[in-house]
């Protein structure tokens with residue numbers, strides 16, 4: 149990996165007797181890196197170390213050619229060019245959106261230019277909100293303003309800690325596309341902490357999975373998410389992310405046909421324009437398996453594939469079966485009893501049926 153475009157860290161932080169964060173990794177300074185793990189695994193602590201908020205962290209940390217932490221130097225928080233977005237937007241209630249942004253700008257070491265600010269306001273869709281007071285904004289709008297405030301300081305890196313956790317699912321769906329646009333249109337690398345597999349699968353280019361202060365897996369979202377064990381249920385359930393192109397609206401049926409590497413998927417109406425790219429998340433518990441093609445079933449989406457992995461655990465009723473369909477690893481969660489009854493084994497050909505309802509954009 150080219151050093152100038154890499155975030156490198158090799159750090160240790162002993163928090164208390166039973167928790168030590170010990171992370172060594174190199175991440176490309178591009179796109180979105182999802183940081184996942186169950187509660188208490190160290191996600192927030194990792195972001196705090198990178199931001200410079202943990203003065204007891206030891207080791208090395210550099211962003212491109214700039215060293216933020218070495219054996220004998222700790223660059224203080226205000227000199228690290230990072231933007232931080234938390235769960236709560238925390239805007240000043242007595243200032244307008246514009247005044248909130250100006251306030252942040254006045255205190256910034258590095259400031260964006262007026263044209264950069266205008267572009268950012270447009271990317272985040274907040275141009276029309278600038279004269280409003282925070283109490284006149286929805287939760288999603290507040291979060292978009294908080295993101296703009298963080299980026300006005302021209303950070304090298306944007307740290308987001310559960311930025312959507314306080315929003316309901318409709319607002320989440322509303323804000324996610326703006327976050328995705330940031331890495332494309334502003335080219336700002338993002339570290340994105342989330343509890344939600346769905347969110348991370350949808351927006352991340354890579355995932356770092358933490359367990360008890362250590363990295364237990366790092367790589368492509370699907371590879372990581374498919375390997376999660378029982379902890380996946382705390383994270384909203386396992387699943388598979390697939391990107392696809394919107395082919396047509398079946399408006400009479402309130403459905404949309406999306407072409408994906410699995411084949412054509414019929415999903416609830418996405419209201420997305422024809423030709424646009426969407427990401428779908430297929431929950432593992434919505435994928436059933438059969439040995440023959442089912443022609444008399446109500447399910448619309450059925451695909452032929454080959455079993456590439458079966459994980460069972462005698463203490464659990466459920467098994468995780470991975471099916472390779474045109475190179476996509478589709479994860480299915482079915483009972484161990486079904487694996488036994490169908491005598492499923494690696495390499496076997498099966499039909500995977502996806503209920504159309506649970507697909508999300």
Ligand SMILES: Nc1ncnc2c1ncn2[C@@H]1O[C@H](COP(=O)(O)OP(=O)(O)OP(=O)(O)O)[C@@H](O)[C@H]1O
Pocket residue numbers: 163164167185186187188189190191192193194343
């Ligand atoms: N200020 C603190 N002092 C001592 N220990 C702390 C402090 N903050 C967090 N911890 C501990 O450090 C560990 C990691 O916490 P951290 O908040 O990084 O986890 P997390 O993965 O972000 O969790 P969550 O998903 O619940 O936010 C936990 O054991 C936690 O109890």
